Amino acid sequence: MCGIVGYVGRSEAAPILLDGLRRLEYRGYDSAGVAIVNGETIETRKCAGRIANLAKLMTERPPAGQYGISHTRWATHGKVTDENAHPHFDHSGKIALVHNGVIENYAALREQLVREVGHKFTSDTDTEVLAHLIGSIYEQLDGKDSKARLVNATRAALKQVIGTYGIALVHAHIKDFLVGARRGSPLVLGVGKDENFLASDVSAIVAHTRDAVYLNDFDIVAVSRDTFEISSVGGDTGSYQISRVEFGAEDVNRGEFPHYMLKEIFEQADSVRDAMRGRLNTEECTAKLGGLNMTAAQLRDVTRIVLTGCGTALHAALVGEYLIEQLASLPVEVEYASEFRHRNTPMSGNTLVFAISQSGETADTLGALRESRRKGYRTLGICNNVASTVARESDGGVYMHAGPEIGVAATKSFTSQLVILTLIGLLLGRMRHLSTSEGSLIIEALEALPGQIESVLKLSDHIRAIAKEYVSVNGILFFGRQFNFPIALEGALKMKEITYLFAEGHPSAELKHGIIALVRPDLPSVFIAPDDAVFSKNLNNIEQVKARKGPIIALTSGDGRKQLKGIANDIIEIPRAADVVTPVLTVIPLQLLAYHMAVELGLDVDKPRNLAKSVTVE
Numbered sequence: 001m002c003g004i005v006g007y008v009g010r011s012e013a014a015p016i017l018l019d020g021l022r023r024l025e026y027r028g029y030d031s032a033g034v035a036i037v038n039g040e041t042i043e044t045r046k047c048a049g050r051i052a053n054l055a056k057l058m059t060e061r062p063p064a065g066q067y068g069i070s071h072t073r074w075a076t077h078g079k080v081t082d083e084n085a086h087p088h089f090d091h092s093g094k095i096a097l098v099h100n101g102v103i104e105n106y107a108a109l110r111e112q113l114v115r116e117v118g119h120k121f122t123s124d125t126d127t128e129v130l131a132h133l134i135g136s137i138y139e140q141l142d143g144k145d146s147k148a149r150l151v152n153a154t155r156a157a158l159k160q161v162i163g164t165y166g167i168a169l170v171h172a173h174i175k176d177f178l179v180g181a182r183r184g185s186p187l188v189l190g191v192g193k194d195e196n197f198l199a200s201d202v203s204a205i206v207a208h209t210r211d212a213v214y215l216n217d218f219d220i221v222a223v224s225r226d227t228f229e230i231s232s233v234g235g236d237t238g239s240y241q242i243s244r245v246e247f248g249a250e251d252v253n254r255g256e257f258p259h260y261m262l263k264e265i266f267e268q269a270d271s272v273r274d275a276m277r278g279r280l281n282t283e284e285c286t287a288k289l290g291g292l293n294m295t296a297a298q299l300r301d302v303t304r305i306v307l308t309g310c311g312t313a314l315h316a317a318l319v320g321e322y323l324i325e326q327l328a329s330l331p332v333e334v335e336y337a338s339e340f341r342h343r344n345t346p347m348s349g350n351t352l353v354f355a356i357s358q359s360g361e362t363a364d365t366l367g368a369l370r371e372s373r374r375k376g377y378r379t380l381g382i383c384n385n386v387a388s389t390v391a392r393e394s395d396g397g398v399y400m401h402a403g404p405e406i407g408v409a410a411t412k413s414f415t416s417q418l419v420i421l422t423l424i425g426l427l428l429g430r431m432r433h434l435s436t437s438e439g440s441l442i443i444e445a446l447e448a449l450p451g452q453i454e455s456v457l458k459l460s461d462h463i464r465a466i467a468k469e470y471v472s473v474n475g476i477l478f479f480g481r482q483f484n485f486p487i488a489l490e491g492a493l494k495m496k497e498i499t500y501l502f503a504e505g506h507p508s509a510e511l512k513h514g515i516i517a518l519v520r521p522d523l524p525s526v527f528i529a530p531d532d533a534v535f536s537k538n539l540n541n542i543e544q545v546k547a548r549k550g551p552i553i554a555l556t557s558g559d560g561r562k563q564l565k566g567i568a569n570d571i572i573e574i575p576r577a578a579d580v581v582t583p584v585l586t587v588i589p590l591q592l593l594a595y596h597m598a599v600e601l602g603l604d605v606d607k608p609r610n611l612a613k614s615v616t617v618e
């Protein structure tokens with residue numbers, strides 16, 4: 001939540017900062033702003049609303065200068081107003097600062113600054129307090145080296161802060177110089193030639209450089225045009241490694257697609273292929289997951305698995321529960337990451353915990369990961385974002401390799417998570433009771449997926465027509481059983497977050513326990529009923545809705561179409577697949593249904609209201 005970009009170099013900063021913000025808009029879009037140093041003046045443009053509003057301001061009054069900072073906001077403290085938009089300034093007006101995170105003790109610090117040094121504040125934000133605190137300490141410090149003084153003031157201020165931050169700041173009188181720091185919110189340093197960058201995410205800077213240093217918590221970085229120096233808030237000299245970003249600028253463009261979400265839905269044949277690339281051992285009919293950093297003996301000793309995550313990742317975990325229990329006969333529990341820390345979940349020494357997160361930066365998931373490690377459990381990550389905090393703080397894990405996911409609604413990361421959980425089930429299963437022939441069937445089913453996904457994607461026009469039919473409804477119900485019960489939850493989540501329609505997902509059999517009271521002619525039900533072991537049971541539930549005149553959209557495969565003819569109002573037919581991999585195919589039509597409904601409703605698919613892609617606050 002919130003995105004920051006900083007630039008120092010020989011080019012004009014304005015277009016670089018603005019372009020970077022556009023790439024980070026998925027992190028929040030309540031307001032945006034830039035501060036660029038021109039001579040000894042800081043030129044600021046900021047306003048409430050989307051980056052398009054800021055771009056207009058910057059066109060009307062272009063800010064000049066070759067270094068500066070910028071921000072796109074997801075509001076936490078203070079309403080969405082021009083005054084609360086970042087950058088914020090210190091008391092002297094010479095230091096400008098942008099911030100991603102939450103300063104929890106801001107009220108006490110603010111009160112202290114008012115009481116002791118008579119500071120006045122112009123916004124309701126926690127960020128402005130941090131800017132004032134740094135400025136106040138800077139004024140008190142001696143020393144001719146103003147760069148070192150600014151770094152030391154930042155360090156001293158951050159020592160007083162409770163909370164999370166990814167920050168970038170400039171001083172009007174310190175030429176060609178930025179300071180950045182992080183704790184709990186991501187910050188990456190982009191290393192260029194005669195230019196350097198700071199950003200919340202490499203996608204903001206990958207058009208300029210693919211060399212990046214992923215900063216660690218408590219790192220402070222002093223950045224000039226041709227050099228940088230990393231130290232810690234504690235004062236130690238930091239060690240760092242320059243990594244090569246694995247994707248390029250073209251990967252973060254929408255290409256010919258009208259929305260990132262649609263592009264990412266259509267990338268799923270490739271992303272699913274990438275999730276299993278090099279990980280299938282066809283000879284021994286098992287999976288190879290070296291990143292788990294566990295020996296076969298250690299894996300064999302595991303007696304229980306906990307899967308944790310939030311939102312879409314939690315739904316993947318729920319599918320994972322069915323998968324791993326079926327393939328490996330191991331007890332699996334799924335925990336909302338946000339609740340995990342607040343429960344006394346009984347855990348034995350042989351419990352293995354997986355934290356699932358596309359971004360690898362979700363605060364709740366990180367909280368669960370840290371709690372699990374604190375209690376001494378081996379904790380592994382399943383992430384997309386290489387070098388993310390989840391990846392770095394885990395004992396090992398599996399990368400999704402799905403490429404950047406920019407649409408706020410998670411799509412391709414979900415199917416990659418499903419593939420990885422199947423691989424984990426296969427690996428653990430083959431060490432236990434799963435036979436070679438069963439293992440071989442799973443591998444065949446996985447290998448068939450990319451081709452089957454291509455067929456499902458061809459249904460997009462058909463699904464658009466269905467979306468048009470139902471565009472005026474007030475809500476939608478989603479039902480599924482077994483592996484596809486979590487897909488009903490995921491279908492409802494996609495629908496809610498981008499169409500703002502009331503939507504709920506349930507196990508089909510729960511209908512008769514209460515939900516059936518909702519059924520009426522203007523409330524459609526989507527049934528996920530592939531031709532699988534529970535098809536006939538799903539069919540009973542579909543009949544129950546039909547008998548009460550509820551419209552039915554049925555998602556089916558194989559012989560399902562024949563049996564649903566004359567019962568379902570609309571049928572979406574996907575290829576028949578082994579039950580364990582079916583969710584990878586059933587979720588895609590639901591992603592498309594939500595997408596086409598949102599487009600029909602004229603909504604902003606990639607930037608749904610009130611949401612942000614990466615939820616770095618609790």
Ligand code: M6R
Binds near residue numbers: 313356
């Ligand atoms: O980055 P993460 O996978 O940790 O994100 C978790 C959720 O915030 C995320 O899946 C959210 O629910 C999506 N907007 C769903 O589309």
